[in-house]
Amino acid sequence: MRGAAAGLTALALTLAFPAASAGDTRPKGAPVSRPLYVTQAPIVMLKDLDSGAILFSRGADKRFAPASMAKVMTAYVVLDLIKKGELARDKQFTVSEATWKKWNGSTGGSTMFLRPNEKVSVDELLKGLITVSGNDAAAVLAVGIDGSEDAFAKRMNVVAAKIGMTSSRFGTPSGWPDGGITKVSAADLITLADRLIRDHPDGYSRYFSLPKLQHGKSPEGKPIIQPNRNPILGRFEGADGLKTGHTAEAGYCFLGSAKRNGRRLIMVVAGMSSEKARRDEAERLMKWGFEEWEGRELVPAGASLGRIDVGKGAIPAVATEAGIAVRMTVPKGYEGSYRAVMRTRAPIAAPLIRGTPVADLVVTPDGLPPQTTPLIAATDVAEGGVWARARTGFYRLTGL
Structure with a gap:
């Protein structure tokens, strides 16, 4: 059941993003011409x-x-x-x-x-x-x-x-x-x-x-x-x-x-x-x-991007959100696609303060290096007592 919960999070992220360009026929990972910058600065x-x-x-x-x-x-x-x-x-x-x-x-x-x-x-x-x-x-x-x-x-x-x-x-x-x-x-x-x-x-x-x-x-x-x-x-x-x-x-x-x-x-x-x-x-x-270079908005500020398990907390999981608008930075005129995944080390230990970075959103445009934007906890999470921890254990086992 634990693996199924992780899969649902990945699916939610996929659905949150706009679809890739339908007419893009370039092979994924194809090299992209990066803008040239020349400097003598060490x-x-x-x-x-x-x-x-x-x-x-x-x-x-x-x-x-x-x-x-x-x-x-x-x-x-x-x-x-x-x-x-x-x-x-x-x-x-x-x-x-x-x-x-x-x-x-x-x-x-x-x-x-x-x-x-x-x-x-x-x-x-x-x-x-x-x-x-x-x-x-x-x-x-x-x-x-x-x-x-x-x-x-x-x-x-x-x-x-x-x-x-x-x-x-x-x-x-x-x-x-x-x-x-x-x-x-x-x-x-x-x-x-x-x-x-x-x-x-x-x-x-x-x-x-x-x-x-x-x-x-x-x-x-x-x-x-x-x-x-x-x-x-x-x-x-x-x-x-x-x-x-x-x-x-x-x-x-x-x-x-x-x-x-x-x-x-x-x-x-x-x-x-x-x-x-x-x-x-x-x-x-x-x-x-x-x-x-240009920035293309993928996720607006405040958008929810899935939940992350919380250890020893009053609730078993916390929602993540984009603290600022998430953009993909690409050369002007870029026509490629991209993929995105949320990465974290769960469970995150309670207590948590709203706004604390809890995960990374990694966006990889075709032919360019990955771009990482931190995601934050959408709410406070207090430390849980015995019953809260028991409820969290049940959640871990059943996903309910």
Whole structure:
């Protein structure tokens, strides 16, 4: 009976998708002409978030020092604590004398110009962290949450591993040079951006596309206004966030995202020789991704896509749904077919929170690599008592 239940799930997925092109006579898996992209950048990666398709990749697994791009990890950790109710946006942290001495503008590096003993909200610190890449903001958040930057870095590593960043390690919340401890890969940065945008959409829209930050006053008493450091924000249609970085080792780097006509791309470039080269490469890569590829919607956001068994839960199975519209990314003018399957490791252990990723929808267009989109739990599932577990056992045996 267990096998029959799994078969029904696969059938439900098949019926949920539109039929393949009836006039397509090409053999399945036939090679497809991929759009050509030529670059001198040593590290480049471009992903379509909605489909999971990797449109271009070079040096994606090479580890390098991310500099201020590490602040995206810091932002993810803080947004996660806010989402869980463990930290409030209006919570205020005090800037200690030690933190100010270490990270004020006179020491070099980016700052939001915090003052010693100033009380600043988490909300304002997140704005300073992302908009102007404040090292002081990163330090105050870390010390306020965990007592020290080192303790917060340990938290960063735990969360990074949890969300699938397999080759990254963080030694500081700011990305300041730390003797080679902090290292990431382009693939991990793409994973981080993907998860941040999916897991914290409100936080992403609130903090990552501010055109400027006004905080602090100059010695003359004038307000300090700093522009956003994002090189394509306001220049490239649809660009809306993430971070730059620069180290002598990795050159000029950028983790960026843009959304056009409901389709979102995420990119990394690293190893560029100048700020201009970084900006030009980022714009050219994004333009290629939007103009040479197209996304075809297969499943609307919120659509149900079958059920997954739950272990030790109040109910035996949870419905899955598409958190965002699922699209298949293909070259412009593509005429092939595709196949789709839902993959998961069941049973999923209770408790579950609505919105938790519980499965992957893998769509494979003919002649192209598989494209993976996460599916989420449609409802909360609490831990079950003895009777609930007995009922689940009966369900496993009978499918009823």
